[in-house]
Amino acid sequence: MTDQAYNFAYLDEQTKRMIRRAILKGLAVPGYQVPFASREMPMPYGWGTGGVQVTAACLTPEDVLKVIDQGADDTTNAVSIRKFFQRTAGVRVTERTAEASVIQTRHRIPEAPLREGQILVYQVPIPEPLRFLEPREAETRKMHELEEYGLMHVKLYEDIARHGEIATSYAYPVKVEGRYVMDPSPIPKFDNPKLGDCPAIQLFGAGREQRIYAVPPYTKVESLDFEDHPFVASKAPHDCDLCGAGESYLDEVIIDDAGGRMFVCSDTDFCSGRQAAGHRGRFSPEGM
Amino acid sequence: MGLVDVEMQAALDQPLLSVTGLTKRYGARIGCGDVSFELFPGEVMGIVGESGSGKSTLLSCLAGHLVPDQGQVTYAGRDVLAMAETERRRLSRTEWAYVHQNPRDGLRMGVSAGGNVGERLMAVGARHYGSIRETATDWLGRVEIAADRIDDRPSAFSGGMQQRLQIARNLVTGPRLVFMDEPTGGLDVSVQARLLDLLRGLVRDMGLSVIIVTHDLAVVRLLADRLMVMKGGRVVEQGLTDQVLDDPQDAYTQLLVSSVLQV
Amino acid sequence: MYVAVKGGERAIDNAHAWLAEERRGDPSVAELGVAQIRAQLALAVNRVMAEGSLYDPDLAALAIKQARGDLIEAVFLIRAYRTTLPRLGASNPVDTGAMAVDRRVSATFKDLPGGQILGPTFDYTHRLLDFKLMAEGEVPAAETAPAQTGPVPHVTGFLNRDGLIEPAAASDATPPDLTREPMELPADRALRLQAITRGDEGFVLSMAYSTQRGYGRTHAFVGELRIGRVAVEMDIPELGFAIEIGEVEVTECETVNQFKGSKTEPPQFTRGYGLVFGQSERKAIAMSLVDRALRWKELGEDDTGAPAQDEEFVLMHCDNIQATGFLEHIKLPHYVDFQSELELVRRLRAEAMAGQEMAGQEAAE
Numbered sequence: 001m002t003d004q005a006y007n008f009a010y011l012d013e014q015t016k017r018m019i020r021r022a023i024l025k026g027l028a029v030p031g032y033q034v035p036f037a038s039r040e041m042p043m044p045y046g047w048g049t050g051g052v053q054v055t056a057a058c059l060t061p062e063d064v065l066k067v068i069d070q071g072a073d074d075t076t077n078a079v080s081i082r083k084f085f086q087r088t089a090g091v092r093v094t095e096r097t098a099e100a101s102v103i104q105t106r107h108r109i110p111e112a113p114l115r116e117g118q119i120l121v122y123q124v125p126i127p128e129p130l131r132f133l134e135p136r137e138a139e140t141r142k143m144h145e146l147e148e149y150g151l152m153h154v155k156l157y158e159d160i161a162r163h164g165e166i167a168t169s170y171a172y173p174v175k176v177e178g179r180y181v182m183d184p185s186p187i188p189k190f191d192n193p194k195l196g197d198c199p200a201i202q203l204f205g206a207g208r209e210q211r212i213y214a215v216p217p218y219t220k221v222e223s224l225d226f227e228d229h230p231f232v233a234s235k236a237p238h239d240c241d242l243c244g245a246g247e248s249y250l251d252e253v254i255i256d257d258a259g260g261r262m263f264v265c266s267d268t269d270f271c272s273g274r275q276a277a278g279h280r281g282r283f284s285p286e287g288m
Numbered sequence: 289m290g291l292v293d294v295e296m297q298a299a300l301d302q303p304l305l306s307v308t309g310l311t312k313r314y315g316a317r318i319g320c321g322d323v324s325f326e327l328f329p330g331e332v333m334g335i336v337g338e339s340g341s342g343k344s345t346l347l348s349c350l351a352g353h354l355v356p357d358q359g360q361v362t363y364a365g366r367d368v369l370a371m372a373e374t375e376r377r378r379l380s381r382t383e384w385a386y387v388h389q390n391p392r393d394g395l396r397m398g399v400s401a402g403g404n405v406g407e408r409l410m411a412v413g414a415r416h417y418g419s420i421r422e423t424a425t426d427w428l429g430r431v432e433i434a435a436d437r438i439d440d441r442p443s444a445f446s447g448g449m450q451q452r453l454q455i456a457r458n459l460v461t462g463p464r465l466v467f468m469d470e471p472t473g474g475l476d477v478s479v480q481a482r483l484l485d486l487l488r489g490l491v492r493d494m495g496l497s498v499i500i501v502t503h504d505l506a507v508v509r510l511l512a513d514r515l516m517v518m519k520g521g522r523v524v525e526q527g528l529t530d531q532v533l534d535d536p537q538d539a540y541t542q543l544l545v546s547s548v549l550q551v
Numbered sequence: 552m553y554v555a556v557k558g559g560e561r562a563i564d565n566a567h568a569w570l571a572e573e574r575r576g577d578p579s580v581a582e583l584g585v586a587q588i589r590a591q592l593a594l595a596v597n598r599v600m601a602e603g604s605l606y607d608p609d610l611a612a613l614a615i616k617q618a619r620g621d622l623i624e625a626v627f628l629i630r631a632y633r634t635t636l637p638r639l640g641a642s643n644p645v646d647t648g649a650m651a652v653d654r655r656v657s658a659t660f661k662d663l664p665g666g667q668i669l670g671p672t673f674d675y676t677h678r679l680l681d682f683k684l685m686a687e688g689e690v691p692a693a694e695t696a697p698a699q700t701g702p703v704p705h706v707t708g709f710l711n712r713d714g715l716i717e718p719a720a721a722s723d724a725t726p727p728d729l730t731r732e733p734m735e736l737p738a739d740r741a742l743r744l745q746a747i748t749r750g751d752e753g754f755v756l757s758m759a760y761s762t763q764r765g766y767g768r769t770h771a772f773v774g775e776l777r778i779g780r781v782a783v784e785m786d787i788p789e790l791g792f793a794i795e796i797g798e799v800e801v802t803e804c805e806t807v808n809q810f811k812g813s814k815t816e817p818p819q820f821t822r823g824y825g826l827v828f829g830q831s832e833r834k835a836i837a838m839s840l841v842d843r844a845l846r847w848k849e850l851g852e853d854d855t856g857a858p859a860q861d862e863e864f865v866l867m868h869c870d871n872i873q874a875t876g877f878l879e880h881i882k883l884p885h886y887v888d889f890q891s892e893l894e895l896v897r898r899l900r901a902e903a904m905a906g907q908e909m910a911g912q913e914a915a916e
Contacts, residue, residue, distance in 0.1 A: 006635060035733035040630040045873050046880025070887045077883055079559040107887045125880070136863055138736050146374050148381070150411025154396070154403050157410065160417055161400055161439050163899055169891035188891040208873045210733040226417040236894055252890055266887055315851065 019057035026214035031176030049207030051123035066100035071266030114200035196221035243274035310359030334512030385458035391450035597829025603629030665703035750869030759837035767857030
């Protein structure tokens with residue numbers, strides 16, 4: 001049941017057309033940040049207004065929507081955004097990655113491989129990968145234009161000189177199709193390898209910063225590194241304590257005040273799917 | 289002579305930089321007026337004059353930091369003023385270099401010495417940490433900075449060291465044309481002498497073309513092949529350095545030379 | 552056994568119910584009406600309209616009520632509502648010269664055509680708490696005078712006639728609209744004014760104050776400050792002429808600033824401009840100072856590196872809805888990012904400690 005006071009998926013059609021034009025431009029120039037006239041949304045900037053606008057522009061009544069935050073479907077902000085689209089678009093929602101046609105995410109890429117026909121929409125706080133090296137927008141846009149990316153590597157160089165390795169663990173910068181350096185949003189670098197050669201469309205929306213960018217299907221996405229210090233996707237050296245998965249990204253949960261902790265999949269759908277299929281971890285009821 | 293040698297010889301005969309009628313006004317005041325000269329490959333041109341003579345304005349116009357009102361600047365056959373900014377910026381991180389008077393303006397103070405030297409290398413595509421570091425170490429040695437300072441930030445360096453680091457950072461990619469704005473200004477006399485000596489060696493070894501702005505005649509005597517004397521935004525005299533300094537024709541140059549001799 | 556935290560949906564519903572209760576407050580106290588807010592908290596209503604970029608005192612009052620008096624939250628409600636409104640057309644520029652003036656003061660001339668009108672101002676009140684207001688009582692009626700009929704010409708117009716102030720060329724160019732187009736920098740003056748007039752009053756005030764203290768000083772005089780109602784007219788294509796569709800209250804400030812000139816041009820005063828919805832005079836004055844400071848390039852002044860001269864800094868940070876959203880979003884879950892940092896720090900620490908141990912052993916041998 002849609003809220004009749006608002007247009008389908010909240011935004012008026014003119015605004016959606018404007019956003020779709022930005023999305024198409026983004027798809028045509030992978031990794032390039034397309035300025036768009038971000039609208040004020042009924043949730044605050046920083047809560048995913050960019051992602052919500054991109055999702056609103058993509059949704060059709062036949063779509064099946066999944067919303068995750070930190071990999072989980074039941075975190076408060078994911079619940080709130082899912083409710084928003086149920087109310088304003090009346091679309092079907094799901095927690096199953098495989099069933100969804102549009103997935104809006106904050107900070108994770110689902111563990112299950114995506115397929116053609118799916119759209120993954122990222123919420124982006126700061127779209128500019130060069131921002132913390134150069135605060136000026138006018139200057140960073142010029143740097144992209146000229147492919148002046150030396151400074152980005154200076155940062156990685158400094159990391160290695162100081163720590164012996166590249167000390168960037170999330171929002172790890174990537175180069176898209178050999179041209180634009182792009183911020184993949186604050187996903188853990190564990191997720192970076194899933195960005196490239198992905199069958200699904202990946203769209204990135206930054207509402208407050210008024211930028212949309214995109215990675216079309218099957219695009220080359222390289223994480224920046226040095227030849228002698230190659231990129232490594234890392235995660236906690238544990239298995240999931242609920243489903244036993246060894247290859248999924250894990251959240252650390254403190255379970256008592258004596259230093260006890262457990263590790264569980266951050267992707268709740270992935271974890272419950274494995275548990276339903278009989279996989280067990282250290283803390284599963286049957287596993288104990 | 290092989291074909292390549294012929295081409296190289298032809299290139300040497302062409303000016304690397306040629307400037308015609310360059311004028312920059314600040315409202316009604318003239319920053320620099322109607323300046324023309326040519327700079328050939330491997331040549332060092334000194335520009336001297338007191339403060340306010342227009343020499344820094346001229347340098348800024350040449351390096352593309354200021355837009356002149358009139359005139360033409362041609363670099364290696366290309367019209368610099370008509371060039372898109374993208375192209376000019378590409379030049380200034382490959383074939384050009386700019387040494388600021390204050391090393392703070394030319395260095396990244398929050399980045400280690402190695403990172404400062406390595407930046408231009410990475411900007412042109414170097415992607416091997418080990419070899420970037422090796423080159424940086426080599427360049428620190430060439431400007432007489434101990435290799436174990438490579439991970440220190442410039443803020444921990446003395447003024448002379450900072451200036452040498454700025455020079456290493458600029459020269460690491462082997463530019464063809466270097467702009468220097470009072471590179472020895474603000475340094476102690478003994479430090480100045482050492483820096484000048486170092487600069488002279490690097491310029492000769494690398495065959496650099498240099499435009500150096502200074503108020504210090506000792507600097508041009510040591511470094512410059514040719515000299516341009518400016519006053520009130522105009523060039524009052526130019527010629528071979530020794531000629532101008534030993535036999536100045538213009539009254540102002542005479543005054544300038546004699547005032548130095550009195551010191 | 553461990554069960555992951557569930558029930559985000561119920562938690563949200565419960566939080567909202569509690570919030571509604573808190574908003575109502577003690578039920579034994581009479582509920583505040585929107586009409587009361589509109590009438591009695593008019594300056595708060597004005598601020599919400601100005602920063603919400605929507606002139607509707609009733610909705611602004613409703614937003615203040617719903618936001619429990621949090622004005623930035625109220626501005627947010629108005630902005631979110633404004634997004635959904637269809638855009639039927641654009642009005643003609645309002646003529647502030649034809650304003651029905653409630654208040655009009657000039658700091659540069661003692662008297663002037665149209666006169667100085669103090670109007671409803673706090674300026675000369677003594678800031679003493681008026682305990683009478685705690686008891687309800689009627690306010691004695693203020694004296695009235697017949698409405699002025701003559702025109703109230705702009706002060707800068709007098710200066711302009713003698714060539715003493717830079718001319719402000721009229722332009723029919725359609726101004727950019729930052730609510731429809733992404734903000735592009737460098738911004739022209741129209742776009743800057745648009746951003747500042749809906750900018751946070753506190754931010755704009757502090758920026759203006761910093762110019763007075765020397766960070767981008769422009770030696771401003773308030774040439775004129777006027778508050779009143781102006782007619783809003785719109786061209787109706789079917790009619791072929793403009794009709795009045797309503798009126799809005801605005802505050803306009805024009806500053807007369809430090810002169811410029813050169814050998815070829817005689818010195819002239821320069822202008823700063825502020826125009827804000829409602830009676831919002833602190834904002835209007837601050838706006839005109841910031842406008843003037845941002846014009847340094849066009850007027851051939853030096854960049855002193857002052858924040859108020861930095862267009863990108865001012866325009867990118869003046870919007871309190873953007874600012875508060877991004878500031879407050881750091882309370883949302885970030886445990887995925889934090890987890891990856893945690894692992895990195897653990898690994899780096901382990902390596903560093905292993906290194907130290909090895910060094911210690913070598914030293915001992």
